[in-house]
Amino acid sequence: MKIHDVSVGLHPGMYVYPGDPEFSLIRMKSGDAVISSLSLGTHTGTHIDAPAHYFEEGISVNKLELNNLITSAEVVTSPQMPAKNCKAVLFKNAVPLSLETAKHLLLAGIKTIGCDTPSIGDDDVHRFLLKNGIIIIEVLDLSNIQDGVYRMAALPLKIEGADASPARVVLLEDRV
């Protein structure tokens, strides 16, 4: 089975959204072994936004529906729209999503939207998607991925009460 890793690497000095915490990894010793202390923002690198990112009463990242994170996903190059009947769509060379497009995707039954840019769209687009229970995945690396349908596993950490989490996202070669 061919597995494509579509997550960006996490390392000191990496790009973070303006105002977000910097990434740091500090090596420590623990007896015979090396352990490390890790510090980063919840939106660092490839990450998944939950409704709690914009809404006080919104569900947090640990409660996102796993069936919408482990599912079939169509990769499409913007400004194309998904053609297949998948619950997830990942936009390659993503342009900021308009509110109109976001509404169209909701009506099409899309549950998860990903992009290879730092942000899927403006505040209004974030609010609209998250209010309607659509999961957002940002900062994917889709540079080596051809358009088509894959099996996706997009797994955030199970951080209780968090607005978002860094995630590992993979696509399994199942392209049709």
Added chain:
Amino acid sequence: MKIHDVSVGLHPGMYVYPGDPEFSLIRMKSGDAVISSLSLGTHTGTHIDAPAHYFEEGISVNKLELNNLITSAEVVTSPQMPAKNCKAVLFKNAVPLSLETAKHLLLAGIKTIGCDTPSIGDDDVHRFLLKNGIIIIEVLDLSNIQDGVYRMAALPLKIEGADASPARVVLLEDRV
């Protein structure tokens, strides 16, 4: 498709291995949205050990073979040994693995070993497994999982150069 989440929740005050960094999550504002600053050890909660945990030249967690993290896995209650032909075995009610058992599992072709305790075994067992390229998953929550074979997705963050990473681990209902 039934998906079992076998990861523990991450929250302030949670158990960490003695000497490891504490977990913290600090909420911040970013314009209209909530973001958070996250601080934790690489071995906090459900996590995956890479050879770099014990060996200076060992590969780091971002380079672990995804085919050994997304694979079939047998859940067995200790001290039972795996009976099926899976690449991964997850020990429920795990007892510390002896070096002899570790050798037996290597010979059986096991590539990934998980447990529901803070440690799979002592330093010698860690060294033996990691030196032989066997991936270690610790602090799983297998309390609601029946023995049997599942499809597993065990995804650490892609932290460059790290000895380990917190991970989200799920089992897909595929039990035979």
